[in-house]
Amino acid sequence: xxxxxxxxxxxxxxxxxxxxxxxxxxxxxxxxxxxxxxxxxxxxxxxxxxxxxxxxxxxxxxxxxxxxxxxxxxxxxxxxxxxxxxxxxxxxxxxxxxxxxxxxxxxxxxxxxxxxx
Numbered sequence: 001x002x003x004x005x006x007x008x009x010x011x012x013x014x015x016x017x018x019x020x021x022x023x024x025x026x027x028x029x030x031x032x033x034x035x036x037x038x039x040x041x042x043x044x045x046x047x048x049x050x051x052x053x054x055x056x057x058x059x060x061x062x063x064x065x066x067x068x069x070x071x072x073x074x075x076x077x078x079x080x081x082x083x084x085x086x087x088x089x090x091x092x093x094x095x096x097x098x099x100x101x102x103x104x105x106x107x108x109x110x111x112x113x114x115x116x117x
Contacts, residue, residue: 005044012037032079036072043068 016033019025025033043050043065054064 002045005041009037009041009044012040032076039068039072 013034016025016030016037020027020030043053050064053068054060057064057067059067
């Protein structure tokens with residue numbers, strides 16, 4: 001049994017759970033990291049799975065793990081990018097709505113000042 005994959009996988013899982021507990025990582029993102037840690041554990045400890053993945057990807061055993069890690073990180077980056085884009089659009093819409101409300105408030109205040117004169 002290889003000790004390093006086991007220790008690293010458990011460390012990633014413990015870190016993710018601690019970050020979720022302290023509300024520094026949202027639960028909706030934690031499953032990706034738990035899945036990645038589990039995949040690293042399986043590929044690190046089970047040579048047959050690593051060789052099967054290597055055959056499927058057409059690389060050697062170590063190249064398969066590296067390829068899978070790069071694909072995993074690329075998918076995480078893509079997911080985060082789409083979420084940031086959606087939040088940027090929401091922020092723009094909120095800022096525009098706030099500007100309209102401020103304009104309406106200043107118009108109402110201006111009309112009240114005119115009526116008072």
